[in-house]
Amino acid sequence: MGEEVKLFGAWGSPFSRRVELALKLKSVPFEYIEEDLANKSPLLIQYNPVHKKVPVLLHGSRPVIESTVILEYIDETWDGNCTILPKDPFERAMARFWVKYIDDKLFSAVWMSCWSEGEMQKNFMEQSKEYLGLLENELKGKKFFGGDTIGMVDIAANFIAFWAIVLQEVAGISLINEEKHPILCKWIEEFLSCQVVKECLPEREKLLAYFHDKKEAILDKKAPVY
């Protein structure tokens, strides 16, 4: 396992930050390569010809793509001092289910709540409320989704802990708050206070400014939503 590890990422992408966090949790040394998403490098396109997106994990000469696929690859390739997925098959299935739930349901509902207006926004906010409620419920009695330590669901939920909070500020709405989601907010506090998590987040002010700049163009449909 002595082959070189490179991560092609983007500072503001929760998906490449997931991979960064998993590598650090596993104490895997790696070289980070920042991609300019407006002008993607030939290497990124070579390694991810299907989606042409970050993150790409390059292990030796083998590229692995899609953040959730990469997280499982990291867990199966390096022992490190932690496991990203639990050992028990049923608990593994539950973790995979919640990761899929975050990616397929929650992410787009929260994202679209922040980047839409009027009736559409109202509908997305209703959806987000329902989805966040289920996540709140899942956390009951636990410090992290992974139990006492950070696991795959916590890593995948980095978007909720950081990006969603910044986005709701930009949009001037309140999706996640202490009153409605006391357990989720406690988790956010715990998660963001971990040193290794802090190292894998963008600067708050930089992200805020980035989304503020994009807001008008996105709402006017002059820029793509993603």
Added chain:
Amino acid sequence: MGEEVKLFGAWGSPFSRRVELALKLKSVPFEYIEEDLANKSPLLIQYNPVHKKVPVLLHGSRPVIESTVILEYIDETWDGNCTILPKDPFERAMARFWVKYIDDKLFSAVWMSCWSEGEMQKNFMEQSKEYLGLLENELKGKKFFGGDTIGMVDIAANFIAFWAIVLQEVAGISLINEEKHPILCKWIEEFLSCQVVKECLPEREKLLAYFHDKKEAILDKKAPVY
């Protein structure tokens, strides 16, 4: 692992048929429970309160949901005489990538090509063409996506081998054909000729009649697309 296994499925769902196929490949005895999707059973809603969808795999008292999550659970729980995912972490990552590609990209492009009209249909057909081309390429030099034997990608691609062929007939379009996809068509032939696969497919005429009946309502938006 002596606990009872039950599968809540629907005859026409490629997703529950995936699980059926995996259980049979692993020689796991199970009880199949057909769900009426127009009138879901209280048990289905109890076991899958989040999505209220088939398939649900009940192992003892523990429900596992989402077909791809269930496939991994089956692979990790029962040894059987085959492995659904390869052993090597990189090959596992590649298989997971293609399964995600089929579910996130190919499925909706093919489905929507068959259930739309005019400009929208043209766009979905263009997308399907691109996505199917990549799948054709992935199969080069291989009998199955899994190599010499059926693996996770083959199981997930059951939709392409059977449902897509029926759907394109109903829609009167040609997405997958011998001329454009000789390798994919050879794979379809190989896949559909396996006895265990045949046991996990709906009757062709029944599925054809089902979609024919639905066609008008779906195109008129009188029925939901999914």
